[in-house]
Structure formats: structure tokens, C-alpha cells
Amino acid sequence: MLDKSLFDVCVIGSGPAGITASLELESEGLKVLLVESGSNSFNNNIQSNSDAVITNTENHAPMNEATRVQLGGTSLIWGGRCVPLDSIDFQARNFVENSGWPISFDEINKYYPKACKYSLCGESVFSSLSSESRIKGGITPSMKDSNVLSSSLERWSLPLNFWAKYRSKIECSSNIEVLTNFTCTKINFENTNDHVSSISVSNIKGIQKKIHSKFYVLACGGLETTRLLLDSNDVHEKGIGNKSGLLGKFYMGHISGKISSIKFTKDIDKVSYGFEKDNDGIYCKKRFTLSESEQNKSKLLNFSAWIDHPLIGDHTHGSGFLSLSYIALSTPILGKFLAPDAIIRFAKESNPDGSRVGHIKNICFDFHKLLFKIPFFIWKRFIQKRKLPGVQIFSKIGSYPLHYHAEHSPNKKSMVSLSDEKDQLGRRRLLIDFNFLNVDINNVINNHQIIDNYLRENNLGYLDYVKKNLNKEVFQQARDGFHQMGTTRMSKEIKDGVVDTNCRVHGTKNLYVASSSVFPTSGQANPTLTIVALSIRVANKIKIILKPKLDS
Numbered sequence: 001m002l003d004k005s006l007f008d009v010c011v012i013g014s015g016p017a018g019i020t021a022s023l024e025l026e027s028e029g030l031k032v033l034l035v036e037s038g039s040n041s042f043n044n045n046i047q048s049n050s051d052a053v054i055t056n057t058e059n060h061a062p063m064n065e066a067t068r069v070q071l072g073g074t075s076l077i078w079g080g081r082c083v084p085l086d087s088i089d090f091q092a093r094n095f096v097e098n099s100g101w102p103i104s105f106d107e108i109n110k111y112y113p114k115a116c117k118y119s120l121c122g123e124s125v126f127s128s129l130s131s132e133s134r135i136k137g138g139i140t141p142s143m144k145d146s147n148v149l150s151s152s153l154e155r156w157s158l159p160l161n162f163w164a165k166y167r168s169k170i171e172c173s174s175n176i177e178v179l180t181n182f183t184c185t186k187i188n189f190e191n192t193n194d195h196v197s198s199i200s201v202s203n204i205k206g207i208q209k210k211i212h213s214k215f216y217v218l219a220c221g222g223l224e225t226t227r228l229l230l231d232s233n234d235v236h237e238k239g240i241g242n243k244s245g246l247l248g249k250f251y252m253g254h255i256s257g258k259i260s261s262i263k264f265t266k267d268i269d270k271v272s273y274g275f276e277k278d279n280d281g282i283y284c285k286k287r288f289t290l291s292e293s294e295q296n297k298s299k300l301l302n303f304s305a306w307i308d309h310p311l312i313g314d315h316t317h318g319s320g321f322l323s324l325s326y327i328a329l330s331t332p333i334l335g336k337f338l339a340p341d342a343i344i345r346f347a348k349e350s351n352p353d354g355s356r357v358g359h360i361k362n363i364c365f366d367f368h369k370l371l372f373k374i375p376f377f378i379w380k381r382f383i384q385k386r387k388l389p390g391v392q393i394f395s396k397i398g399s400y401p402l403h404y405h406a407e408h409s410p411n412k413k414s415m416v417s418l419s420d421e422k423d424q425l426g427r428r429r430l431l432i433d434f435n436f437l438n439v440d441i442n443n444v445i446n447n448h449q450i451i452d453n454y455l456r457e458n459n460l461g462y463l464d465y466v467k468k469n470l471n472k473e474v475f476q477q478a479r480d481g482f483h484q485m486g487t488t489r490m491s492k493e494i495k496d497g498v499v500d501t502n503c504r505v506h507g508t509k510n511l512y513v514a515s516s517s518v519f520p521t522s523g524q525a526n527p528t529l530t531i532v533a534l535s536i537r538v539a540n541k542i543k544i545i546l547k548p549k550l551d552s
Helices: 016-026 044-050 073-077 105-109 112-119 162-172 222-231 292-298 320-330 332-338 341-349 357-365 367-383 438-457 470-477 528-551
Strands: 009-012 032-035 148-156 176-179 183-188 198-202 208-211 215-218 254-264 283-290 303-307 399-407 415-422 428-433 461-465 511-513
Touching (some): 009 016, 016 112, 016 162, 016 176, 016 528, 105 528, 112 528, 183 222, 215 528, 222 415, 222 428, 254 438, 283 292, 292 438, 320 341, 320 357, 332 341, 357 367, 438 461, 438 470, 511 528
Parallel strands (some): 009 032, 032 176
Antiparallel strands (some): 148 283, 183 198, 254 399, 303 399, 415 428
16 A cells, blocks of 8 residues: 555556646646556557457447557557647537537637647647648638638647657656556545545556555546446446436547548649648648538538548559558558558458459559659658658549548447456456447538539539448448547536536546546547647646645
């Protein structure tokens, strides 16, 4: 049992949220214990403890692809895309049931600049119309923002392994202690039911400890955080923070895929199809989004889309470079070195029969080009510090696949609960019932139609759909599990959610959540940048409480 006076804050989980919160707390002289289930190296035995029972595996990725139990957490398999939430995401929209945040966009927006610094993605500038942006204009010179915007920017991290980046700072700090290979199994209440007295931790060798701290921050990922709150039910029978009955409900991700190609008929040789660099050498990419007024007028969920490369497993793209990429990714040993498991799986799924004949023909036909292109790509993608985020191919005919990434509506029946199956530490595994509704599918199709109308009306081009039955195609592509949001939703009143406006678990005085699980809505943006921003905010809330006591 550790000395009760030793730690001011115990942070559980060492991913982007946990590392950010720990560093923010440490900067004010607070004593922090950072608890991590894994260690510096990957251990499949430890990773397996995060496995879950998934009712529909077609909709949800396996947990070993979606999470990483290791120092650095999911940042080890993160692509690095950084996008903020939008103002409309925080509004209660009468056409989106259960929408609205109990805090304003401005309350999160002020933390994005610092979150960008932690994420190594440059300045907090996400529009090419900003006076601070070196990147100007739309996706083509003729594109002007109206109801459809093409000035929206996504920014890219290195990509960033948070532990690799901040390890030396953490290990050199006299205020942060790191406990590895121990998993938090219970949150304990001893004298009262509103003040966490300790947490119980165990390792796979059966060693158990109790850790005492003044405050606790759950930063162990969207689903593991929810699992811990559900399974710590000795005092709170339905789970901690579950007086509303909503703990584990409203499980959201994003709906993403490709159902069309965008065919430009104007400025074909001037399409911004790839990545551009800003003043600091940060890679950025332009995206299609819809204006707030258009979303309200057409009653649409939030949506984004960007120019992408063809499915690399489909040899009909005719690109020797893409074919070589596919063969490299689908080769077991080489693939593991090049990309996360999820990317490898997507590459293989894009070539269902696994044939390589067409790919070999593409490579042979483009062999002379590859001699020059491959060394250049290897340098930019794997060697230089600021790495190229991905492959982009110029189209001579002005035709590009359009990748969409859309909001997943908050649905109470999309949820996680505890199963009867247990892991090797004796914890009940999660039962995941993750699903999409017709409104999610229709939203994707309707957003595409508005972009198509915009292109046609302005004589810029049009969308060419890959299949006739769009509804069926979107449903088949609907799959997530990587962006784990909503299961500890934020609310002003205890009856409406799990955490309050400061991310403190309802009904407790010293337990906080730093995770995308607090998101009441998912928006169109990837969640990592906002997770980091929220973690800074959580740390600030705790500092406000603890700092006067330290100064006195």
C-alpha cells in the first residue's frame, strides 16, 4: 500500500490523454502517478485483456486493432490526422436527437492551440481563408466557398508516438512517477460514496496493490474507461456515475468510406489533390465540408470529404506504385513494419481474391518510373522527421476517389455493457452492441448530393458513383471502433449524462474522465486533437482546486 500523502493526482492510462494531463499537472508542481497496463514494449498477453465480446463484427473493429495497451497508448497506431470539432457540433440541433454539449465551442476552442503544440501539428489554423495560413484557396482555383466549403484544412502530426516524444521529459521529472504493467481493476470508496479513496491495480502475475491519491483521472481510452466505471460497482451498484442509466449508452464513432469519384472538368491540372506544407513545414490537406447554414437548412449531420487515392488492392487503378504498395502491405513480415494492422486489413479487403497478377503487370509497366519514385517516397515517408502522411496520385483525367468521414448520430441503443466473460485479471469483458441508423446512411448520401450539385452548378465537375444502390453500399462500409465516443457523455444535469461540464464524474468529488467518451456528439472530426484539448482542460480544473492548497 502506497503512502496516502505521496500523490496529488493519479492518472490511469498513458496515451495522448494521460500523458498530456500528467505533463500539465506536473508543470504546476503537482505530484502525479501515471499508471499503465502495459510497458515500453508490446505484450500480446497484456493486450488481450482489452478484448471484448462484439455482437456485430462487421460494424466494429476488433479491439486489438482499435487500441494499444502500451506506453503511448493508441498514439502508437495513430495516423496523425488533427482536426478540431466545429461550432455546430456543440449546438442542440432540433433535427439531431440527443444533440448539444453543455459547454460552448469557445470553451474547447481556447485549448486547441496548446493541443496542437502537444500534437506537433503546428499552429491552430484550420482554414485556407485564415490570414495566418500559408496555404490559400480551395481545392481548385475556381472553387469558392458557399454552401460547400473547400477551404477546410486538416493538419498532420509526424505521426506522433506520445511516449517516444515525451518520455525523457516524464522520466526526468521529479513530480511524475510511472507505474507500468499494472492495470486498474477497481475504483474504491471507503468512507463515503462520493469520494474515491483508492484504486486497486493488478498485474498478470497476480500481484495486487492499492494506490491512494487526492484526485484520479481516467485516461484509459473511450471503452476501457467506461468498462472500469461499470465494473467498479461494489458501492455504486449500476456503475460509478450511472444514476442517469446512461453509462455505456450512446456509443458513437464515425461513418466513413468511398462511394464516388469526383471528376473535375475545370482546372484539371491545378487540383489540390495531395498534401501541402504550411509555414512550419507541417503537412496539411484541403477538405470538403458543408457550411453551418447549409447543415441547418438541409437538416444534415456534420460531414467532410477529401480527395483520396484509389483502393490499392484493385489493380485496375493501373498504378505501379500503388500495386507495389499493396504487395508490400500484404506481405506478412514487411506489412507489419510498414503500417498498423487495420491499414493492412483494409488493403487486403480491397482485393478480395488476393490475386497479384494484375499488380505485377502494373509494376512491370511502370518499372522505369518506380526506379525514381521509390527512393524519393521512402525518404519522405520513412526517413525524414516530418513524414509524408500517405500516398497521393495525380490523375491526368481529373478523376479522384472521394473519401467521406461523417458524423455518427447519438443513438441510445448503440451501447456497451458488461458481459459474463472475464479476462485473466478477473474483470468482466465489455459486450459491444455498436450500430448505425438509417439517418446516418441517408446523411452520407445527401451530403454527396449537395457537393455534386455544387460542382455541376458552378461547372467545376461532378460526382460519379461507384454503385447504383448507394444505401446498401454505405451500410456495407459502415464500420468503426477506432473512434470511441459518447459512452460517458457530458451533461449539465446528473440525469442526462455521466460526467459534468468539468469532466468530473457525476456524484463524485475527485474522479475525472479525460477521453472522447465524454463527447455528447461525434462531429465529422477525428477525435484525438480534441481529446488532447480536453485533457489540458481537465488538468486545469484540478489545478484550480489543488494549487491554492499547495501555495498555502
